Amino acid sequence: xxxxxxxxxxxxxxxxxxxxxxxxxxxxxxxxxxxxxxxxxxxxxxxxxxxxxxxxxxxxxxxxxxxxxxxxxxxxxxxxxxxxxxxxxxxxxxxxxxxxxxxxxxxxxxxxxxxxxxxxxxxxxxxxxxxxxxxxxxxxxxxxxxxxxxxxxxxxxxxxxxxxxxxxxxxxxxxxxxxxxxxxxxxxxxxxxxxxxxxxxxxxxxxxxxxxxxxxxxxxxx
Amino acid sequence: xxxxxxxxxxxxxxxxxxxxxxxxxxxxxxxxxxxxxxxxxxxxxxxxxxxxxxxxxxxxxxxxxxxxxxxxxxxxxxxxxxxxxxxxxxxxxxxxxxxxxxxxxxxxxxxxxxxxxxxxxxxxxxxxxxxxxxxxxxxxxxxxxxxxxxxxxxxxxxxxxxxxxxxxxxxxxxxxxxxxxxxxxxxxxxxxxxxxxxxxxxxxxxxxxxxxxxxxxxxxxx
Numbered sequence: 001x002x003x004x005x006x007x008x009x010x011x012x013x014x015x016x017x018x019x020x021x022x023x024x025x026x027x028x029x030x031x032x033x034x035x036x037x038x039x040x041x042x043x044x045x046x047x048x049x050x051x052x053x054x055x056x057x058x059x060x061x062x063x064x065x066x067x068x069x070x071x072x073x074x075x076x077x078x079x080x081x082x083x084x085x086x087x088x089x090x091x092x093x094x095x096x097x098x099x100x101x102x103x104x105x106x107x108x109x110x111x112x113x114x115x116x117x118x119x120x121x122x123x124x125x126x127x128x129x130x131x132x133x134x135x136x137x138x139x140x141x142x143x144x145x146x147x148x149x150x151x152x153x154x155x156x157x158x159x160x161x162x163x164x165x166x167x168x169x170x171x172x173x174x175x176x177x178x179x180x181x182x183x184x185x186x187x188x189x190x191x192x193x194x195x196x197x198x199x200x201x202x203x204x205x206x207x208x209x210x211x212x213x214x215x216x217x218x219x220x221x222x
Numbered sequence: 223x224x225x226x227x228x229x230x231x232x233x234x235x236x237x238x239x240x241x242x243x244x245x246x247x248x249x250x251x252x253x254x255x256x257x258x259x260x261x262x263x264x265x266x267x268x269x270x271x272x273x274x275x276x277x278x279x280x281x282x283x284x285x286x287x288x289x290x291x292x293x294x295x296x297x298x299x300x301x302x303x304x305x306x307x308x309x310x311x312x313x314x315x316x317x318x319x320x321x322x323x324x325x326x327x328x329x330x331x332x333x334x335x336x337x338x339x340x341x342x343x344x345x346x347x348x349x350x351x352x353x354x355x356x357x358x359x360x361x362x363x364x365x366x367x368x369x370x371x372x373x374x375x376x377x378x379x380x381x382x383x384x385x386x387x388x389x390x391x392x393x394x395x396x397x398x399x400x401x402x403x404x405x406x407x408x409x410x411x412x413x414x415x416x417x418x419x420x421x422x423x424x425x426x427x428x429x430x431x432x433x434x435x436x437x438x439x440x441x442x443x444x
Contacts, residue, residue, distance in 0.1 A: 133383075134225075137382075138382075139383045160359075161355075161359055161361045161408070164407075168394065186383070
């Protein structure tokens with residue numbers, strides 16, 4: 001990440017399994033705001049201020065938190081109009097690292113077209129921050145980045161080889177992403193946790209025409 | 223690189239365009255040893271000790287050095303029995319970062335099968351260090367890593383998603399690597415320098431049954 005300055009960039013933060021997929025789903029179901037926390041205790045302390053506390057560490061819901069990291073937890077009427085404090089192993093850390101960018105938006109397959117439309121109209125260069133897994137690259141976030149490159153290819157040029165490789169992988173993956181990702185380290189990790197249903201959902205493009213945008217440390221929907 | 227400890231690993235250092243391709247070519251033409259230097263001035267000072275000084279910065283031969291970074295400079299009778307001091311933008315820096323590993327060997331398409339045979343028989347876990355370009359990932363080194371994963375797939379398991387993605391890219395690339403890489407940032411950079419011939423040569427597998435191994439900071443052939 002230190003090789004890619006965020007200044008004067010529009011940053012798309014991506015954590016397909018499952019932080020950014022959860023965030024998009026939550027906004028689609030009426031959440032007022034989501035405040036991302038890199039730190040677990042800072043997130044926990046928000047419960048006293050009336051927030052729903054959400055998040056995971058190592059793929060599992062945090063003890064004492066209201067909600068975990070499955071998008072299916074963010075579809076009920078209980079979240080409408082509420083504020084969420086959110087922390088995850090990778091996704092909220094990626095948002096933290098993106099701070100200082102001109103714009104920060106949340107991307108997932110669930111809002112792929114909404115992100116693409118926004119990027120087509122924005123005036124900045126684009127940096128897609130793939131949260132990965134504890135600093136390492138992963139397939140699902142890379143493939144999402146590749147989907148953006150593919151959709152924007154007639155309008156924008158890649159700045160280095162990473163987007164080119166992501167695009168190539170997406171083109172190969174897109175006909176059946178669930179099958180393509182079955183050897184992904186994260187998919188195997190999630191499968192052990194018994195949440196295969198989440199995987200299929202998080203890989204379904206364009207469920208919600210929603211674009212969460214970070215402003216003053218808080219995500220809201222435009 | 224800090225996410226992948228080198229201790230107790232066999233490290234394969236890769237800089238296809240062109241440092242490791244040059245090194246393999248030089249050994250195939252009788253060089254006695256190659257001492258890699260991350261620092262330019264330290265490399266330059268070796269000329270007084272009778273070394274051939276070799277290297278590049280930003281793809282161009284260094285002023286005052288004997289040789290640059292084209293494999294075709296390492297095919298003549300002038301290098302047989304000589305010692306080389308070598309510094310490059312990415313390749314020799316990668317060797318420097320790999321120090322502390324159990325074994326460090328030099329990989330390129332030119333000695334692909336020699337590297338593969340060595341890895342099949344070695345007792346350590348394997349880390350392939352792709353030199354990339356100034357810290358960023360590039361296509362050609364990634365595809366070489368993927369070639370190793372493909373050749374070793376019946377014997378070894380990938381530890382994370384990076385080797386899986388490299389393998390997928392190699393499988394797509396292998397039928398015509400020169401064509402596949404024509405949109406690579408490095409190929410475009412080299413093409414501007416007028417060295418297209420190097421590209422084709424560096425992508426030709428199995429020209430030399432040579433395995434350079436680093437010991438006490440010096441590369442020799444087993």
